Amino acid sequence: MTLEMDIAALHRFVAQQFVQVKDDFVVEALAPGAITVAMDVGARHLRPGGTVSGPAMFALADVTAYLLILAHIGPKALAVTTNCSLDFMRKPAAGQPLLCEGRLLKLGKSLAVVDALIHSAGQDGAVARASLTYSLPK
Amino acid sequence: MTLEMDIAALHRFVAQQFVQVKDDFVVEALAPGAITVAMDVGARHLRPGGTVSGPAMFALADVTAYLLILAHIGPKALAVTTNCSLDFMRKPAAGQPLLCEGRLLKLGKSLAVVDALIHSAGQDGAVARASLTYSLPK
């Protein structure tokens, strides 16, 4: 696995293509087959009791998988999620950013598979686990 | 399976407990073991090309399962999602609301299982399929 884009290129791509979410996610680390993405947990992601909403965690896992795949195939906006399985395991720490570590398990001609672990900054034990399949454009 | 809440009671519960999303979802039908929830697709749910975002569809499936379970156990805010598996199958129709039909497959003492199909209004073929497990409060 070799990288086609670096962190700066991924950030430029998100700023151009996903204006609605461009301020929510920051790529913190990138290497062949692996990425770490941080999500700043703002008020709009919260549920009563201060916990982060499920959709916000889904969004983080999905963006992590997408950026990890793009980093390896180049900026092709047409890659689409076909499957996602999530386990929610612990309550996130209040007021802490979430960190998602993605691993690229398969990069085939038509499908890519990523798994991801989400942690609250400063807390042991993953908050959530996700696996995602993307269909790749020809 | 017998209902503990009706549609009006579910709407009141959402308005009190989930102020962030209270205007997004409307329960259209409710019967023992089955619910239909509509989501109005506003600009904040859209992605480039006019498609509905994955997180918005996850949110719809999750709310549908949650309200279906509450309708059967009463207003207990502590039920939490432990697992969700989603298949994204077709592009939603532009500008159309999404309709999610949930079925309560299991209502046990500690776990409930719901599956759901999401359609675009006026379009054949489901947009997405989801299954969700909730952990129930004692």
Add this chain to the structure above:
Amino acid sequence: MTLEMDIAALHRFVAQQFVQVKDDFVVEALAPGAITVAMDVGARHLRPGGTVSGPAMFALADVTAYLLILAHIGPKALAVTTNCSLDFMRKPAAGQPLLCEGRLLKLGKSLAVVDALIHSAGQDGAVARASLTYSLPK
């Protein structure tokens, strides 16, 4: 959706291609988009306490999806499972065959999605729920 194979053709295909399992499964009903497959629960599928093993239920869901897809695309042995999500919900009834009802939710050019409910004969409440994605040969 139109059928390319009938029940007899499916049974002949299984007898030729899957000699190891040919006596385990019987297609009981077939219609566009829907199939019912029965599995006779023999001793080799059992676990202590008389319950059916998880792998046996996985096998039933997987064969159900495979035969439902083949019935619509014709006898192409190269369709392969890429994803399966299962919820195990109730203990099967001892000594009863299992019945699996599959629905073809999507039949695309490269992917097909099926969901399935497994019941014990004579028992209310599904034993298990499954969703499966198959990659289709070109």
Add this chain to the structure above:
Amino acid sequence: MTLEMDIAALHRFVAQQFVQVKDDFVVEALAPGAITVAMDVGARHLRPGGTVSGPAMFALADVTAYLLILAHIGPKALAVTTNCSLDFMRKPAAGQPLLCEGRLLKLGKSLAVVDALIHSAGQDGAVARASLTYSLPK
């Protein structure tokens, strides 16, 4: 996480409780939170073309999760699988044993979550990925 059973105790437990599968699986490594289980791929696990069947890979993932959980809670046969999600990514190498590495992501009072990667001995790239939830006896 501390271990309640060692490899020898796990092997004795399987020999007593799961006579049907006792010769199929060998625990190769065990540490707090992690296990490696090998499955010898016999003829009964094969499909046409020499590939390992999906049910056999499901069985390996399920046994891996089960033994990893038991190693941490002691020999309680009543832990049951409630959910399993699998991605099948590559064809196993013909005639090679499969190795499954399990990680214990959560060990709660009522639920445990494990993820697992399955490799063919001597082959890069995982054959399959699985995540499993177990319901634990009180």
